[in-house]
Amino acid sequence: MLNNKPDAAVRVFTVWEPIRFSDLAPPLSSVLQRISDRRARHYWDPGHVLSAQMKKDARPPQPAPDCCESSGHLWDLAAVYPAGATWTDRMPAATIFNGPVIDIAESLGAALAPPNR
Numbered sequence: 001m002l003n004n005k006p007d008a009a010v011r012v013f014t015v016w017e018p019i020r021f022s023d024l025a026p027p028l029s030s031v032l033q034r035i036s037d038r039r040a041r042h043y044w045d046p047g048h049v050l051s052a053q054m055k056k057d058a059r060p061p062q063p064a065p066d067c068c069e070s071s072g073h074l075w076d077l078a079a080v081y082p083a084g085a086t087w088t089d090r091m092p093a094a095t096i097f098n099g100p101v102i103d104i105a106e107s108l109g110a111a112l113a114p115p116n117r
Helices: 029-035 049-057 101-111
Strands: 012-016 040-044 078-080 096-098
Touching: 012 029, 029 040, 078 101, 096 101
Parallel strands: 012 040
Antiparallel strands: 078 096
C-alpha cells in the first residue's frame, strides 16, 4: 500500500506486541521486512502499553473498532490520525481505527490519497 503512494506525506508507526504464544521476543528481520517503507518505524511493546492507552483514550468522533482484540489487548489494528495531530496527555481521535489491517487496506489507501483541490 505504501509502495503505491510513494509521495504521500505520512508517518507509519508499527508497534509489535506479544499476542500469540510464539510472540516471545521482538519480531525478526524477516517479519519487519513486511513493512520496509522508509516512512515506517518499528517498535516492540512487550507490556502492551500503547494498546492499553489507545483503548483507554478511544472516544467519539473516533470510530469504534469492530475487531482486533485479544485478551483485552488491541492488535492488528490500524489507526489513522489527521495531519498535524499530536499526542499530549491523551491521544487524538483517529479517523480510522479498525482492522484487521489486511481487511481495511482499501480504506487505508484512500486515507493516503491527497486531498481534492
